[in-house]
Amino acid sequence: MAFAITQTCCTDATCVSVCPVNCIHPTPDEPDFGRTDLLYIDPATCIDCGACADACPVDAIFPAGDLTGPLRVYEEINAEYYAGRDVLADVSVAPNFHRWAPPSFKRVLPSDFAPLDVAVVGTGPAGMYAVEDLLLHTSARVMLVDRLPVAGGLIRYGVAPDHPSTKKIGETFARFHDHPRLRLRLGTQAGPELAERHDAVIYAVGATEARRLGVPGEDLPGSLPAATVVGWYNGHPDVEPDAVDLSADRVVVVGTGNVALDIARILTADPAALAGTSIAPEALARLRSGKVREVVLLARRGPETAAYTRPELLALAARGDLVVDAHSPVAAVIDGAAPGEKAAWLQGVPRERIDWSAPPPDGRRRIVLRFHSAPVEFRGDTEVRAVVASGPDGDVEIAAGRVVRAAGFRGAPVPGLPFDEAAGIVPNEAGRVAGRPGVYVAGWIKRGPSGGIGANKACARETVGSLLEDAVAGRLPVRRRGARARLLGRA
Ligand SMILES: Cc1cc2nc3c(=O)[nH]c(=O)nc-3n(C[C@H](O)[C@H](O)[C@H](O)COP(=O)(O)OP(=O)(O)OC[C@H]3O[C@@H](n4cnc5c(N)ncnc54)[C@H](O)[C@@H]3O)c2cc1C
Ligand code: SF4
Ligand code: SF4
Known part of the structure; x- marks a missing residue:
């Protein structure tokens, strides 16, 4: 076995x-x-x-x-x-x-032996993988700061509460919080003084701004970015406990990535099954009294290229409340898929031709996957009442009291650093911020909002590698009075 x-x-x-x-x-x-x-x-x-x-x-x-x-x-x-x-x-x-570089015998400077003082901004996975690498593989002293009062980044405030095993990785990272060479400052915004007081600063501040859909009605009340809903069920201090109203019987979620699936799963879960999890108590109370009977996941693409991963789809399908809207050509694509192809993952999932002019059926809560369908407009007078969605058979109006925009994230500008508006990241080369010696980025703000927790490990290691290369090459600015400055005769 x-x-x-x-x-x-x-x-x-x-x-x-x-x-x-x-x-x-x-x-x-x-x-x-x-x-x-x-x-x-x-x-x-x-x-x-x-x-x-x-x-x-x-x-x-x-x-x-x-x-x-x-x-x-x-x-x-x-x-x-x-x-x-x-x-x-x-x-x-x-x-x-033949691929090996010729040997080089660089002169070693005294500064190479002075411990570096490094500030790491962000206690999410990227920040913590960088901290782990610095503490385990160098003699650096680390100042770790986060603007939130609780450490963990998206592990604490993003990963869904019904995924307790995934959240457990936060305990692995938290072991470093008490390391003798680390100082932790929670509830602290990163400011310019970090660069003045440290040899290097690594920004690992994540990327959870909502990507705009660019459709009329996007900003109507009742149209919520995914980060609000995720923050609401995880008790994020920036999100009000009553931020998500569940009095409508149907919610449309735009997107079919894993975050969209998380939201659909939580909004249709049996509240009793969530009771023993880390879900925010106010969110659980609202789910208990809520009226949502159907969550519609709108996928721009077809089942052969949907954004979700197989484990997340399997977990949803296993609950038995997933239905595929069988408008053309979806059924044929699923039936024609060869074993192992993405569309074949849906072969056991029930299908239904859905009449969108009717309310969701009574009884059990369910999730409907609607492929080849993008939002065209959100309609409503004082708040969202319907989503107009495209489809191969023409546009349909889907009556819905709430819309969640889960079509991706982007980074926000970091004060004092350059910003690539189109990509939503801080421009960098292997983690080095362009034109800012001694300043580095790691994680989603470095490479954009994709990849799970583990993807940040190699990403953070690359950044720490660049930092150490710069330290050894004497490329870090000497800007503080301390061991390195004294050794270099500049204190
Ligand atoms: C909703 C959601 C669910 C997810 N679920 C999973 C999952 O189940 N499994 C999985 O493998 N991956 C999951 N992911 C992906 C995973 O969370 C990311 O890969 C990872 O969190 C990115 O790490 P990061 O460190 O770049 O950013 P973050 O985790 O966002 O950490 C950034 C940190 O920086 C802090 N910060 C920001 N600005 C400042 C500032 N100015 N000063 C000080 N601190 C600041 C923030 O408070 C935060 O703590 C999920 C992502 C999302 C959005
Ligand atoms: S480490 Fe895991 S995969 Fe490798 S031999 Fe042991 S049980 Fe098998
Ligand atoms: S890659 Fe990491 S998370 Fe996945 S099974 Fe191995 S140790 Fe666990």
Whole structure:
């Protein structure tokens, strides 16, 4: 019996480094890494030692034989990755001596041995992976600041409360809060003094501004950005407890990424099942008294290229309340999909031709996936009453009392740093902020709002690597009175 990786995997590759027989792939050295929904264990070579399960920060790994209910399919999903694949053929196992740079014998400066003082802004995954790298692999002293009173970034205020295993990774990061070389300042906005007092500053401030849809009625009351709804159920201090009104029977969510699926799942969940989770008590009370019976997920694209990942769709489908709006050509695309293709994931999901002029059916709450359909207009006098959505058979008006815009995020400008308006990020090269020596970025503000928690590990490591390269090359500005300045004779 082998072990298997399941739904909550955030692809941080911690398990890869502890596996004694290299049977977890793709590894960070392989071309597929960062492109798969999870990592996978090869059942043919796993020796059942359990080391990976002990190391996984989000409890995603189990003996395949112990999987029950909706998790059972992961035994097959892990094995599927290896069907007909020669993993070693993907990797260059022989060292390529021609690719190695010529040896260089750089003169070592005394400054190389003085501990660096680094400020890290943001306690989300990117900030914490940078902190981990600095504390474990250098002698740097770290000042860690976050504007919020509670650490964790989106792990605390973004990840859905019914994903407690994913939220557990926050405990792994929190171990560093008490490190003797770290000072933690919560409830503190980053200001220009950080750069004056530190050798380098890493901004890992995330990117949770709403991307605009550009449709009429977008700003009507009742049209909410995804960040408001997510912040509301997670008790974010910036979001009022009554920010989300659930008195309408139908809610439209624009988007089908994992955040859109999170919102649909929480709004239609049995409140009793959420009672033992970290959900904000006010949100739970509103869900209990709310009237929502249907959440419609509007997908601009078709089922073959929908934005969600397989684990999140499987979790939704397993609840039994997911329906696909079977307007043309959706049914044919799903039925015609070959095993393993994205559209084939929907083959067991019920379909219905939905009459959008009728109210949602009575009884059980449900989620409707409507593909090939983009919002054209939000209608209403004093607040949203309907969404006009496009489709291959023409526009339809969907009566809805609330709309959630979950079509993506973008970064906000950081005072004092350049900003790329089109991409919504701070322009950078391998984390170095253009024209600002000693200033770096990591995470979503560096590369844009995509990728799960684990994707920030390699991203933060690249940034810390750039910082250390600059320190060794003497490219960090000397601007404070301290050990480095004295060694360089400038204090
Ligand atoms: C709703 C949602 C749910 C998600 N769920 C999952 C999931 O289940 N699994 C998964 O793998 N990935 C999930 N992700 C993706 C994951 O959360 C991101 O990859 C990750 O959080 C990005 O990390 P970050 O550090 O760049 O940003 P963030 O996590 O946003 O952290 C940024 C931090 O910077 C702080 N900050 C911002 N500005 C300032 C300032 N001026 N001064 C001081 N501090 C500041 C913020 O308060 C915040 O704590 C989710 C994302 C979202 C939006
Ligand atoms: S159980 Fe052991 S051998 Fe199997 S994947 Fe995990 S670490 Fe590797
Ligand atoms: S979360 Fe990390 S340690 Fe756990 S299974 Fe995924 S890659 Fe491995």
